[in-house]
Amino acid sequence: MNIxxxxxxxxxxxxxxxxxxxxxxxxxxxxxxxLRLMTPLLxxxxxxxxSERAGVFDIGLEGKMLMxxxxxxxxxxxxGSAWLGLAAGIGGSLALSLxxxxxxxxxxxxxxxxxxxxxxxxxxxxxxxxQNAFGLGGRTPALTGDGRFGPITLPGAEAVADVPLLGPxxxxxxxxxxxxxxxxxxxxxxTWWVLYRTRFGLRLRAVGENPASVDTAGISVTRLRxxxxxxxxxxxxxxxxxxxxxxxxxxxxxxxxxxGFIALAALIFAKWRPWQALFATFLFGLLxxxxxxxxxxxxGIVVVPSMFMNALPYILTVIILAGFVGRAIPPRAGGxxxxxxx
Amino acid sequence: xxxxxxxxxxILTPLISLILAMGISALVILAIxxxxxxxxxxxxxxxxGSSYGWGFTLYYATNFVFTGLAVxxxxxxxxxxxxGEGQAAMGGLGVALVLLYLPLxxxxxxxxxxxxxxxxFGAAWAFLPAFLQAKRGSHIVITTIMFNFIAxxxxxxxxxNQLRPVGSMDxxxxxxxxxTNLPAxxxxxxxxxxxxxxxxxxxxTFLVALAACFLIWVLIWRTRLGYQIRAFxxxxxxxxxxxxxxxxxxxxxxxxxxxxxxxxxxxxxxxEAERLVLNAVEGAGFIGIAVALMGRNHPxxxxxxxxxxxxxxQGGGELALWTSIPRELIIVIQAxxxxxxxxxxxxxxxxxERLFLTMRRTSxxxxx
Numbered sequence: 001m002n003i004x005x006x007x008x009x010x011x012x013x014x015x016x017x018x019x020x021x022x023x024x025x026x027x028x029x030x031x032x033x034x035l036r037l038m039t040p041l042l043x044x045x046x047x048x049x050x051s052e053r054a055g056v057f058d059i060g061l062e063g064k065m066l067m068x069x070x071x072x073x074x075x076x077x078x079x080g081s082a083w084l085g086l087a088a089g090i091g092g093s094l095a096l097s098l099x100x101x102x103x104x105x106x107x108x109x110x111x112x113x114x115x116x117x118x119x120x121x122x123x124x125x126x127x128x129x130x131q132n133a134f135g136l137g138g139r140t141p142a143l144t145g146d147g148r149f150g151p152i153t154l155p156g157a158e159a160v161a162d163v164p165l166l167g168p169x170x171x172x173x174x175x176x177x178x179x180x181x182x183x184x185x186x187x188x189x190x191t192w193w194v195l196y197r198t199r200f201g202l203r204l205r206a207v208g209e210n211p212a213s214v215d216t217a218g219i220s221v222t223r224l225r226x227x228x229x230x231x232x233x234x235x236x237x238x239x240x241x242x243x244x245x246x247x248x249x250x251x252x253x254x255x256x257x258x259x260g261f262i263a264l265a266a267l268i269f270a271k272w273r274p275w276q277a278l279f280a281t282f283l284f285g286l287l288x289x290x291x292x293x294x295x296x297x298x299x300g301i302v303v304v305p306s307m308f309m310n311a312l313p314y315i316l317t318v319i320i321l322a323g324f325v326g327r328a329i330p331p332r333a334g335g336x337x338x339x340x341x342x
Numbered sequence: 343x344x345x346x347x348x349x350x351x352x353i354l355t356p357l358i359s360l361i362l363a364m365g366i367s368a369l370v371i372l373a374i375x376x377x378x379x380x381x382x383x384x385x386x387x388x389x390x391g392s393s394y395g396w397g398f399t400l401y402y403a404t405n406f407v408f409t410g411l412a413v414x415x416x417x418x419x420x421x422x423x424x425x426g427e428g429q430a431a432m433g434g435l436g437v438a439l440v441l442l443y444l445p446l447x448x449x450x451x452x453x454x455x456x457x458x459x460x461x462x463f464g465a466a467w468a469f470l471p472a473f474l475q476a477k478r479g480s481h482i483v484i485t486t487i488m489f490n491f492i493a494x495x496x497x498x499x500x501x502x503n504q505l506r507p508v509g510s511m512d513x514x515x516x517x518x519x520x521x522t523n524l525p526a527x528x529x530x531x532x533x534x535x536x537x538x539x540x541x542x543x544x545x546x547t548f549l550v551a552l553a554a555c556f557l558i559w560v561l562i563w564r565t566r567l568g569y570q571i572r573a574f575x576x577x578x579x580x581x582x583x584x585x586x587x588x589x590x591x592x593x594x595x596x597x598x599x600x601x602x603x604x605x606x607x608x609x610x611x612x613x614e615a616e617r618l619v620l621n622a623v624e625g626a627g628f629i630g631i632a633v634a635l636m637g638r639n640h641p642x643x644x645x646x647x648x649x650x651x652x653x654x655x656q657g658g659g660e661l662a663l664w665t666s667i668p669r670e671l672i673i674v675i676q677a678x679x680x681x682x683x684x685x686x687x688x689x690x691x692x693x694x695e696r697l698f699l700t701m702r703r704t705s706x707x708x709x710x
Contacts (some may be wrong), residue, residue, distance in 0.1 A: 059483065103685035107692075112422055112483050114685035116631060117677045124673030125370070131373035131668045139666070260690055268484065305503065311495035314488040320471070321480035321488075330481070 006030035012283055028172050030289045033175060036247055038285025039184045040065065040239040040256075044263035045270070045277045046191050049301045053195065053272055054228030055208035055333040056104050057111040059235055060096065060118030062260025068240025069094040070126040073140040073251035074133065076147040080217065082245045085147065086180075089244070090237030096122060097233030108337035119260075127253050138253035140244075149178040149246040180242040187235070191274040204228055208331035211338040221338045236260075263315035272331065284313045346698045356636055356643075356683055358690050360650075363678035370674060376667055380597075388660025389653045397528060397542020398659075402626075403645075403652030404544065404609045407551040409630025410644040411558050412464075412603035412636060417639050418562055419595035420575040425471060425486025426603040427627030428493030429464040433604025434611040435497060436463030438505065438618035441518040452522035453546070456612050457605060464604015465597040468492060472596030476589040482596075515618040524613045534708040545613035554602065555641040561598075571595050580583055593707075603627060625673075629655075632676050651676070 019027040044061045051058040065097050071092030076085025103114035123313045127138035134140055157175035161167045177324035194202040203224055211221045245261075251301045262284050269283075290297065291309035298304075346354075368378035389395045409426045416423035423429075440459035446452035448689035471485035498513070505515040524545045531538035572582040574591045582588055608682040610622055629651055636650070637643030682690065 059487070097680070102689075103681065107688040108687055109685035109687055110422075111685075112424075113631070113635070113680060116424060116628070117681035117685055120628070120673050120677030120680065123672045124675075124677055127668055127670035128370065128374065131670075132666070137668070144557075202357060258491060261491065264484065265488065279646075305499055307495040307499040307502075311492045314491045318474070318480075318485055318488050318492075321478075321485055322474050323478045323480065 005279075008283070012279075015286070024168070026293065027065065028168050030293050031286070032173050032320065033292065034282065034285040034289035035177065035181065036274055036285075037288045038281045039181045040243050040247070040259055041263045041266055041281040041284055042184045042278060043187065043235050043239035044241070044260055045266045045281050046187050046274065047232040047239070047270055048264055048267045049270075049274060049277060050204070050228045050235070051232040052334055053208045053331055054204050055211060055331055055336070055338070056100070056229055057115065057335045058100065058229075058232055059115035060100055060122075060260075061232075061263050062256050062258065063115075063119035063122035064093040064096045064233060064236035065240040065243065065260050066119075066126055066254070066256045067096055067122040068237040069244035069255055070122075070130060070140070070240075070251045072237075073143065073244035074141055076245050077140050077250070080147050081146070082143075082147055082149045082241075085245050086238065086241040089241030090234050091267050092235040093237030093240060094230065097229050097236075099177070101226050101229040104337060105222055105229070108339065111337075113334055116146065123254065126251070129140055130251065130253075140251040143245060143249045144329065147245065148249055149180055149242070151176045152179055152182075157292060178242070178246040179240060180246050183238060184242070185278075188274050188278045198225075205331075207338075211333050212341075215338070215340060219274035221340075225338075227239065237262075262313045265313050268317055268319055268330075269320050271329070287312050344697055350694065350698065352638055352640075352643075355687070355690050355694065356638060358694070359682035359687075360636070360679065362682050362690070363675060366678055367671065367675045371667065371671070374667070376665065381661060381665065381667060381671075384661055384664055385653070385657025388664070389657040393537075393539040394542050395656060395660075397544045397610045398523040398656040399525075399652040400527070401544040401614065402655040403650070404548045404551045405606050405626040406629050406633045406648035406651045407555060407645060408602050408606035408609070409627050410633030410648055411554060411630075412599045412601075412627075412643065413630045413634035414637070414639045414641070414644060415558065415562070415571070415602065416595055416599040417634060418568075418575045419571045419591060420578075421472075421475070421592065421595060421599075422483050423468065423486055423599050423603075424483060424628070424631060425468060425600070426630045427623055427625070428486070428490035429467045429600040429603035430606045430627045431493045431497050431621075432467040432622045433460035433464040433607035434618050434622050435500065436460045436468070436604060437607045437611045438515050438518075441522050441612065442505070442515060442555050445463045446519070446522050450520050450523050452612075453524065453550075453608065456489030456522070456608050457550070460603070460604045460607040460611075462602035464607075465601040467520065467604070468600025469593065469607065472593045472600075475596075476592035477500050488568070494621075498620065501618065505618065517617045518612065522612070523616055524608075526613075543614040544610070547609040547613045550605075550608065552645070554605070555645050558602075559641040567594065603630070629676060632680045632683075636679055 016031060019030065044065055048058050048061050068089035072085040072089030075088035076082050097200060100114050100118055102177040103109040104111040130138045130140060154175035157171035195205065202221055207221055207224045215221050243255060266277060266280040266284055269280040287309055291306045295306040296303050371378045371381050373630050389399045409430060412426050413423055414501060427462060436459035437456045441452060444455065446455060471482050471489055474480040474485055475482040501513040501515065507516045509529040524547065526545045527548065528539040528542060570586045570591055573584060574586055574588060578588055606626060611618055615622060633644055633647040633651055637647035654672050654675055658669040661667050661671060
């Protein structure tokens with residue numbers, strides 16, 4: 001971590017501590033909400049990380065999440081099983097990933113245009129099929145019981161609930177989340193390990209920086225990139241399934257509401273690295289939670305409108321992209337199809 | 343030597359892409375248990391079957407001409423501007439401020455002033471992404487996406503907290519003064535003694551859009567600036583070697599692009615709604631991407647593609663009205679057009695090129 005990242009980390013932790021001291025109950029509620037709101041962001045952000053580290057830009061995160069949310073909610077409603085919903089979510093997202101792979105790897109098309117197309121495809125198809133299947137204007141019926149992922153109480157949560165400091169943090173925040181939240185957090189060290197400690201990760205990073213060298217070493221660029229795009233599809237699928245069957249109880253038209261783009265922003269904020277992604281998505285989740293809890297945040301001197309809080313992730317990303325506070329340099333071969341020399 | 347004759351590149355490839363997109367859309371309609379033929383006839387009837395339908399088709403097409411041209415100008419400088427949505431929204435703010443706060447006695451005076459306001463706000467919204475791309479290398483696609491969201495938040499704030507008339511619950515500005523309302527084409531037709539397109543929103547902005555197509559053609563292919571933009575788009579090092587300043591060209595191309603996107607507001611905000619409402623752009627900024635790709639980044643192509651999308655948009659509305667197919671079908675078609683003409687371009691092009699090569703070889707063999 002460099003100075004900039006440490007400073008932002010201290011600032012965010014400071015906000016949390018200050019909030020907890022000022023109003024403990026609200027802080028617990030807000031930070032808990034931030035953890036839940038950051039989960040889809042984190043999963044989508046890691047999805048983008050795999051794809052973009054392999055040199056395939058992905059602005060279709062939003063669409064893949066949306067499609068996954070829809071297929072997950074539909075299947076969970078029909079079968080009554082959140083787990084089958086999760087599988088369907090991953091399937092829906094993977095289908096769009098395949099299109100993205102075909103366009104950007106096999107047919108060497110423009111990856112950005114492909115991403116734009118995927119976002120619209122998901123936005124249209126979900127409502128089209130949803131209206132046809134359920135007739136609720138693009139919504140799916142509300143999920144109940146096993147159709148949703150319920151909270152899990154971790155061992156010992158009740159025992160330590162009354163311990164000061166540890167109690168509220170462990171039993172109030174860490175325990176009682178749905179399984180997908182834990183999956184998302186576990187993905188951070190796993191991604192770090194895969195990326196920096198395995199042969200696959202080395203090759204993945206190499207294919208995003210200099211695909212020709214990977215090709216020269218006798219490794220298929222196409223196969224590596226397809227694998228990366230598929231991993232991105234799986235992670236977006238989990239993110240979408242969490243949105244529809246964990247965070248809410250069913251699919252609503254356009255329910256991703258720009259989260260795919262906030263994840264993209266977080267990815268740039270994190271400079272394409274997993275631990276920083278955890279941190280960036282927590283910051284953006286926290287902003288969303290604060291904006292939800294305090295529509296008009298009164299800071300004493302000025303009243304911050306909720307619109308500003310909602311736009312803050314985007315504004316921060318532009319500032320980071322502008323390179324005024326540490327530069328964000330994307331993988332060098334990102335966005336360019338690999339043309340094998342003949 | 344080119345692998346394909348020019349006509350094949352300009353007409354055949356977009357046409358095949360369109361047919362593929364339509365074919366898959368037909369399959370989607372079949373899959374949801376409706377008849378594609380019935381859908382098509384409903385759309386044609388609703389959009390082109392009456393002067394009323396044409397009025398709407400042309401109204402939507404006007405929006406898409408502006409946003410399509412916006413994408414095109416940036417594209418010639420090899421910049422992918424997907425911020426048309428935000429720039430058009432800001433253009434709306436520009437129009438609203440000009441019309442609400444300047445005393446403009448007649449629409450003929452209000453129109454040029456509003457155009458300046460719309461273009462200035464749209465261009466201003468494109469300036470920062472352009473400048474950051476040119477000076478700091480921040481990717482313009484990402485910054486313009488971010489600026490779309492920032493524009494939405496800003497407009498939401500301005501409409502709810504500033505422009506909303508006292509006592510109104512609706513997040514929208516006050517009505518613009520009566521004198522500044524643009525004449526609809528139906529009024530002009532009525533003045534000339536025709537009964538055409540009654541109650542349809544197409545207005546004089548359509549003529550402005552036609553003029554814009556011509557002017558942009560002149561700009562890109564007949565002026566020094568246009569040459570510089572194209573040269574820069576083809577090869578940045580080449581352009582720099584020829585003494586073209588990359589920062590200036592990037593910024594100018596994006597200012598023109600943003601200005602064009604902003605100009606859309608004189609159609610939808612000034613011409614139709616006659617007040618600024620929330621989400622006035624309704625995705626037209628994004629449709630501009632499909633229109634520019636489909637129109638092969640040429641104003642004539644863009645005009646035709648805009649008419650096509652105008653038809654799809656109006657036809658989609660009719661479809662939602664008369665059948666159980668929701669209007670989101672249009673978003674699917676739009677996505678497929680973008681996919682096939684933009685991202686899967688090579689999938690259509692490669693077999694075509696092979697076909698033309700074999701045809702050439704066999705015809706040459708026959709001569710020998």
